[in-house]
Amino acid sequence: MLMEKVAEILAEASAEVVVPRFRALTAGEVMEKAPGEVVTVADREAEVIIARRLRELLPVPVVGEEAVSADPALAHALESEPAVWLVDPVDGTSNFIAGRPDFAVMASLVRSGATVAAWIWQPMTATAYAAELGSGAWRNGERLTRTPASARPGDWRGSVKSRFVDPAERDRLRSNAAAFGEVTPGRHAAGVEYPQIADGEQEFIFYWRTLPWDHAPGSLLVTEAGGVSARLDGSTYRPDPPGGEDGLLVAADPATWERTREILLGVRA
Incomplete structure (x- = not known):
């Protein structure tokens, strides 16, 4: 009810x-x-x-x-x-x-x-x-059940939301993102972007600023559909007050999450 x-x-x-x-x-x-x-x-x-x-x-x-x-x-x-x-x-x-x-x-x-x-x-x-x-x-x-992504990053479509990232790190993210098939700046609305992951329209989204009202709904939607929404160190996303931890990576499935982090951030599990 x-x-x-x-x-x-x-x-x-x-x-x-x-x-x-x-x-x-x-x-x-x-x-x-x-x-x-x-x-x-x-x-x-x-x-x-x-x-x-x-x-x-x-x-x-x-x-x-x-x-x-x-x-x-x-x-x-x-x-x-x-x-x-x-x-x-x-x-x-x-x-x-x-x-x-x-x-x-x-x-x-x-x-x-x-x-x-x-x-x-x-x-x-x-x-x-x-x-x-x-x-x-x-x-x-x-x-909703999210189908796992292709194993080839060159097939993936995603978004890198880097407005609030340090300029040097922003340049590195943009350079690394060239490994993916298509990278967009997003739709400027988390309530549109997260459903795109759950619906199978794209494979990943990188966020930096994570205001709780923006990210709590979509994160649960994606994870319950079979995807992943986790902090950049791999820890589970939990909504916290503004000014808390930054950085969030959302992906179609666990393997896509790990590979996207590896490519964007140069971090291996």
Whole structure:
């Protein structure tokens, strides 16, 4: 019941305050919340609606992207509370503002520091992804099982998200990435990129900055579909407050994860 209810909450909040503003934002509805970071009234209003309704389902703290922007201390509930909701009301805000359809509404449930349930709603394609720890991953109710990638890196398609990486390391990553078949800068929305791994559209993604509301939902989706989402040292990804550990590699299967790390970082198991 919880899985269905949360999916309904995301879709309904999106229909109420997000989709009506797609390609209809006014100048006063887009604000800068930090240097280089923008927010819209749709982000803020959707988070309020989603947070209220999630607390009605399960009365635990809600760590929302916009609430944490206003009060960073809220994110420490991820470390101090036994259970926490994570909310990203509009993932891919820059796409949303630009009128590009690559954005999503996301939530996840974290217990004792581990993501146990996740939801991704892509409004413009009416596509719902969900995952539950130990139970599997689904797209619009259909079970997802990721087919292992080819053994040849030259066949692989992936993304290297290096915006926040040190410039020298960024150059090295880009140079090493030439070994792969196709490398893109990504879709600028984790709620679109992670499903591409689960759906078999690409083989890997390298991330550096890992804000918890961006990565908890997709990481669980990929791992429950049979893929891997792990820190660069191979340790299991766990959502932590902003400012924690950087670096995350997501891949179609364990062998692809190891080979991608070896190529990109020059690290052998």
